[in-house]
Amino acid sequence: MNTLIVAALLLVLLGLAYQLGWSKSRNLATANGARVHSRSQYHGSLAVLWTMLPALLVLAVWAFFSPGVQHWYAVSQIPTDILTSLNQTQLNQQLQRLNDLASGYGVTGELQPFEQAAGENIGRFQLLSFLIMLAAAAGLGVLGLMLAQRRITPRLRARTEVERAISLLLIACSAVAILTTVGIVASLVTEALRFFSFINPLDFFFGTVWAPRFSSTGAGDAGQYGLLPLLTGTLMISGIAMLVAVPVGLMAAIYLNQYAHRSVRAVVKPIIEILAGIPTIVYGFFALVTVGPFLRDFGNAIGLSISATSALTAGLVMGVMIIPFISSLSDDILNQVPRSLRDGAYGLGATQSETIRNVLLPAALPGIVGAFLLAVSRAIGETMIVVLAAGNAPILRGNPLEPVSTITVSIVNQLTGDTDFTGPQSLVAFALGLTLFIMTLCLNVVALYIVRRFREQYE
Amino acid sequence: MDMLAGKVKTTQQTVNTAMNPTDALERPIRLTAQDVTVHYGAKQALHGISIDIPDRAVTSFIGPSGCGKSTFLRCINRMNDTIEGAKVGGTIKLDGEDIYAADLDVVELRARIGMVFQKPNPFPKSIYDNVAYGPRIHGLARSKSDLDEIVVSSLRKAGLFEEVKDRLNEPGTGLSGGQQQRLCIARAIAVGPEVILMDEPCSALDPIATAIIEELVDELRENYTIVIVTHSMQQAARVSQRTAFFHLGNLIEQGNTEDIFTNPVNKQTQDYIMGRIG
Amino acid sequence: MTSTTLDTAAERRKLVRAGLSRRHVGEKMFRFFGVVAIVLALGFVAILFADVLRKGIPAFTQSNIHLSVTFDPEALNVDPAPVREPGQSDAAFNAANLAWQRQVAMLNWNTVIEAALRNAAPQGFDIDSRQILSIVETDARHRVREVFVRDPSLLGQTVEVDLLASANADNWVKGNINRDLSDTQQQLSAPARALIDTFEENGTIRQGFAWSLLSNVDSRSAPASAGLLGALMGSLWMMLIVVVLAVPIGVGSAIYLEEFAPKSRLTDLIEVNINNLAAVPSIVFGLLGAAVFINWFRLPLSAPLAGGLVLTLMTLPTIIIATRAALKGVSPALRQAALGMGASRTQMVFHHVLPVTFPSILTATIIGVAQALGETAPLLLIGMNAFVAAVPGTPVEQATALPVQIYLWQGNENRNFFEARTSAAILVLLGFMITLNAIAIFLRSRLEKRA
Structure with missing residues (x-):
């Protein structure tokens, strides 16, 4: 409610500012007939900027400090003897009751003697502070507007100023992407370093046993955090996924790009790309309830023991997920190979498949390798399929028919529902995340570089 | 450099002196086209082309751009098959054999009719592998030394061997434009074709490289039937014995090069030669 | 001179021809692999969607139990709902209202539902209270209570209410439970199962669109009413x-x-x-x-x-x-x-x-x-x-x-x-x-x- 009032008032104020700036500039232009540097809209916009910035500043300060101030005042309304008898949960309940009273909403149970008055006081305080904030924001806004009005003269380069403001805003937008990367690196590194203060990095990177203990079992033993079982699981599943995705994806791309009639291509390509749009949780569920049991029964039928949740299950389904990734990237890359190369081979009497295998694919190879690396990076970072279908068995072994665990699964297991980040049990998630980030970063950078070079080669 | 410039001059001086024009007519006919039409989808690109192409002579197709000369050239080795929506009508016969017959193998046909393209298009492989590619896929070499011999002789015939003999294993894409085009010619020769089609082979090259290619074409006609598409009348005059003029998808006039250039029968041909149609 | 070149040309043609069939087989194989890849990719899409559809579509219908619920004043011993008095402050009225709702919530609504179920069952059907209540979802009492809170004047009257069948009952009706399993392996007791079959026959249990899926929030205690x-x-x-x-x-x-x-x-x-x-x-x-x-x-x-x-x-x-x-x-x-x-x-x-x-x-x-x-x-x-x-x-x-x-x-x-x-x-x-x-x-x- 309050937010709406503030927003409405702000809009009215800004509209007024624009109107004033605009009309002042109009008057200038008509009154002394002087050449005004910028058009009236820019003067209006400038007035809006000068009004908005101080008002927003006040609002920001309010948004930052008001919860603390409100809390402090509410606590101060509780008599000291009662206050000292309350623990944290009780205090919160008490504050909730007072707030309910203050907002005119009823509470259940007996009212304590101080509550009625306290509730009313808090209500008054909230209203008063809100009004003061509103007045301050409006006052500063108006002040800014008046200053802007005084600055509006024929010579004022309003357009340049507004455009500078716009480009500053755009730069701020671009900074978000940078800040995201900085944020990722900073948070992963700091938390991972905290983890390494508990666990020797060597034990982490070269340990062969993954057996974290939960903090409740005793402070003395934090458990073992060996990365290798997770890493092998991750690589095994990614490997299986690539074994499925690369042949199918690449051949599908080749067929659609070189053989299929245009109308076939127009139907089949979007259908395959549907696979890319399906959320991974759906693949995970599919792997868990359909593919896993099927593989297990199939294994039984041929006398092979396959776990329902295994590296094979997760890898197969992940491969299906990656097919459209490989096929559309490869398709793009095949399109980039110049037609003249194909013609050259046909002109020599090569069959279509000879042309593709001997000329087209070698020419497209760098691009396809890039696509392959991007796909690997996606496979090792994939989470939900492996969470559901890999079996969560962090044991170092090489049999793809048995359950395994991966880096991403362990991140989910270690961090879900725990956010106090005090022990190695939860901090290890960041060390794992850092490992994952570095692995994918290397793959991505190399892949993007190769693909870029490839594109430039034929441009 | 001076030597090359001299070469250009010599070529120009030898216009049409290499062969008596009547010789070309006396040669046996290798290729016969009867009423060839091409449609790209709904658009008709060629209207009933009929032409005879003599053995071991150079026939040039001239005409303004978009006139259908390249389209017709691509009919001769069925390269239009690779374009979706292209439909070819009429008959083209190589040694009396219909190349559009249902039981004819396109792969075999293209081994007999080689092609050189507008832009040099060496494969991203070594120079050696570029030339060896055709013999390899067609199984023409029985041994490694056989293959070496084919590669060397093809490069020789294309006049490139001396320039590249020390770097046969380097990528073909590293050569200069003119060298690349001669590599493509060597690549086509290596299959041992009977006919070589050339689609504006010099349009992407500088004058010196052009002169070298023209000289090469003149030499090659000793052993091959050559059809060359060109947008340059001078080039047609310099290298060919027979000339066909195309305009708006029609074959307007054909005849001995000298006759076409000095004494065209058709008004449109005359206009084109006089530079009145672009 | 002429004859020698013709010879080599003929020889070349022979060589080219010799390799043709092998090369065309290779071409066909390659093409075939392409088709296989396309079929596989399309097949994956088809299987995935068919599987999810096959499993998911039945869940869009759900068993409802149509009951006549009587708000029996004897079972529902509750004060009349507070009426707003003139001059009463918001807070005071809200507090009174909350207190009344709390009182309502303390009542044993299951007795009301049980009575309604027994009423719908054949005369003298032998089933105990826990068993009969296992047929309706556990949150049925909240639904019935909400009806009453919305209109307290219903006290003493009878209304028609659709209640969700419990998850087990729904599974039983849909045939997802093996009927041949022995009593000890069944989630539902024998009388409850028999009663469900009776209800299905006499139309008390009907299949309806599972609105609960879209209109309810998640629930652990009442799986049949868990929604999105x-x-x-x-x-x-x-x-x-x-x-x-x-x-x-x-x-x-x-x-x-x-x-x-x-x-x-x-x-x-x-x-x-x-x-x-x-x-x-x-x-x-x-x-x-x-x-x-x-x-x-x-x-x-x-x-x-x-x-x-x-x-x-x-x-x-x-x-x-x-x-x-x-x-x-x-x-x-x-x-x-x-x-x-x-x-x-x-x-x-x-x-x-x-x-x-x-x-x-x-x-x-x-x-x-x-x-x-x-x-x-x-x-x-x-x-x-x-x-x-x-x-x-x-x-x-x-x-x-x-x-x-x-x-x-x-x-x-x-x-x-x-x-x-x-x-x-x-x-x-x-x-x-x-x-x-x-x-x-x-x-x-x-x-x-x-x-």
């Missing part, structure tokens, strides 16, 4: 945040990088950085959210606000890359025309270039949002997998999201019931995504035709 409403709202809040934040920031950033930024090392770095961000695993964004939004900024755990921010950061690169591609595609002629008229760079971009790229930006936005809608892993790390049985009214309240709800349901112990329910939830999610994509395709073709 809370998750839907959570997802909607997050999508709203993504659209409000990611689109302006993404488009602004793309405009700066493409139109204003000087080509320098720095902008190269930014470009590499953005391309790389687009390929960073989503779970890493979850770690970022947990460390930065939850742990540093102390945003509320499990709230759509934190989830929306994480998804915004994930979606940004998609939107930036697509917008940049669209801006790159605008013809230089248009730019020069605008600049030539004396427009400033900003004017050129905002008046001329941006409107042309609008369809592409819109499509990219919708596709980015659809992607964000289906994302699960990062949300798990910021506590959105908490069990939430309320509809989030604001983005700072606890909530879950559709894909996370799917994750939670697939882990439910009541496999027999929840496998179908999860598939149904997947269908709802896929339906959402397909709708979004269809809108994108439709708008795109519409706008491009107009442009």
Whole structure:
């Protein structure tokens, strides 16, 4: 409610500012007939900027400090003897009751003697502070507007100023992407370093046993955090996924790009790309309830023991997920190979498949390798399929028919529902995340570089 | 450099002196086209082309751009098959054999009719592998030394061997434009074709490289039937014995090069030669 | 001379011919592999959808029990509902009302429901109280109570009410339970099973569209009434945040990088950085959210606000890359025309270039949002997998999201019931995504035709 009032008032104020700036500039232009540097809209916009910035500043300060101030005042309304008898949960309940009273909403149970008055006081305080904030924001806004009005003269380069403001805003937008990367690196590194203060990095990177203990079992033993079982699981599943995705994806791309009639291509390509749009949780569920049991029964039928949740299950389904990734990237890359190369081979009497295998694919190879690396990076970072279908068995072994665990699964297991980040049990998630980030970063950078070079080669 | 410039001059001086024009007519006919039409989808690109192409002579197709000369050239080795929506009508016969017959193998046909393209298009492989590619896929070499011999002789015939003999294993894409085009010619020769089609082979090259290619074409006609598409009348005059003029998808006039250039029968041909149609 | 060349030509033709059949077989094989790949890929799509549809569609119908419930004053011993007196303050009235509702909640509503069930059962059917109540979902008493709270004057009257059958009863009716299992292996007792069959025959139990799936929030104690409403709202809040934040920031950033930024090392770095961000695993964004939004900024755990921010950061690169591609595609002629008229760079971009790229930006936005809608892993790390049985009214309240709800349901112990329910939830999610994509395709073709 309050937010709406503030927003409405702000809009009215800004509209007024624009109107004033605009009309002042109009008057200038008509009154002394002087050449005004910028058009009236820019003067209006400038007035809006000068009004908005101080008002927003006040609002920001309010948004930052008001919860603390409100809390402090509410606590101060509780008599000291009662206050000292309350623990944290009780205090919160008490504050909730007072707030309910203050907002005119009823509470259940007996009212304590101080509550009625306290509730009313808090209500008054909230209203008063809100009004003061509103007045301050409006006052500063108006002040800014008046200053802007005084600055509006024929010579004022309003357009340049507004455009500078716009480009500053755009730069701020671009900074978000940078800040995201900085944020990722900073948070992963700091938390991972905290983890390494508990666990020797060597034990982490070269340990062969993954057996974290939960903090409740005793402070003395934090458990073992060996990365290798997770890493092998991750690589095994990614490997299986690539074994499925690369042949199918690449051949599908080749067929659609070189053989299929245009109308076939127009139907089949979007259908395959549907696979890319399906959320991974759906693949995970599919792997868990359909593919896993099927593989297990199939294994039984041929006398092979396959776990329902295994590296094979997760890898197969992940491969299906990656097919459209490989096929559309490869398709793009095949399109980039110049037609003249194909013609050259046909002109020599090569069959279509000879042309593709001997000329087209070698020419497209760098691009396809890039696509392959991007796909690997996606496979090792994939989470939900492996969470559901890999079996969560962090044991170092090489049999793809048995359950395994991966880096991403362990991140989910270690961090879900725990956010106090005090022990190695939860901090290890960041060390794992850092490992994952570095692995994918290397793959991505190399892949993007190769693909870029490839594109430039034929441009 | 001076030597090359001299070469250009010599070529120009030898216009049409290499062969008596009547010789070309006396040669046996290798290729016969009867009423060839091409449609790209709904658009008709060629209207009933009929032409005879003599053995071991150079026939040039001239005409303004978009006139259908390249389209017709691509009919001769069925390269239009690779374009979706292209439909070819009429008959083209190589040694009396219909190349559009249902039981004819396109792969075999293209081994007999080689092609050189507008832009040099060496494969991203070594120079050696570029030339060896055709013999390899067609199984023409029985041994490694056989293959070496084919590669060397093809490069020789294309006049490139001396320039590249020390770097046969380097990528073909590293050569200069003119060298690349001669590599493509060597690549086509290596299959041992009977006919070589050339689609504006010099349009992407500088004058010196052009002169070298023209000289090469003149030499090659000793052993091959050559059809060359060109947008340059001078080039047609310099290298060919027979000339066909195309305009708006029609074959307007054909005849001995000298006759076409000095004494065209058709008004449109005359206009084109006089530079009145672009 | 002539004869020798002809000989070699003939010999060559022989060699070429010799290899032809082998080469054509190779060609056919290669083509065949291509067809196999296409069939496999299409087959995967078909199997996936067929499987989810087969499992999920039954969950869209549900067994309802149609009962005549009598609000027996003897069983419901309660004061009359408070009436607002003149001069009573809001707070006082609300307090009185709350106190009354509390009193109502303390009543044993199960006796009312049991009476209604016995009434519907054949005369003298032998079944004990616990067994008969196992037929209706455990939250039936809340539904009946709500009817009463809404209209307290119903005391002493009889109303017709549709109650959800329990998950076990629903499974029994749908034939998902093996009827040959012995009593000890059955979840439902023998009399309860018999009564369910009777109810089905006499029309007391009917199949209806499972509105509960869409109109209810999640529930642990009453699986048959567990619904997606809370998750839907959570997802909607997050999508709203993504659209409000990611689109302006993404488009602004793309405009700066493409139109204003000087080509320098720095902008190269930014470009590499953005391309790389687009390929960073989503779970890493979850770690970022947990460390930065939850742990540093102390945003509320499990709230759509934190989830929306994480998804915004994930979606940004998609939107930036697509917008940049669209801006790159605008013809230089248009730019020069605008600049030539004396427009400033900003004017050129905002008046001329941006409107042309609008369809592409819109499509990219919708596709980015659809992607964000289906994302699960990062949300798990910021506590959105908490069990939430309320509809989030604001983005700072606890909530879950559709894909996370799917994750939670697939882990439910009541496999027999929840496998179908999860598939149904997947269908709802896929339906959402397909709708979004269809809108994108439709708008795109519409706008491009107009442009």
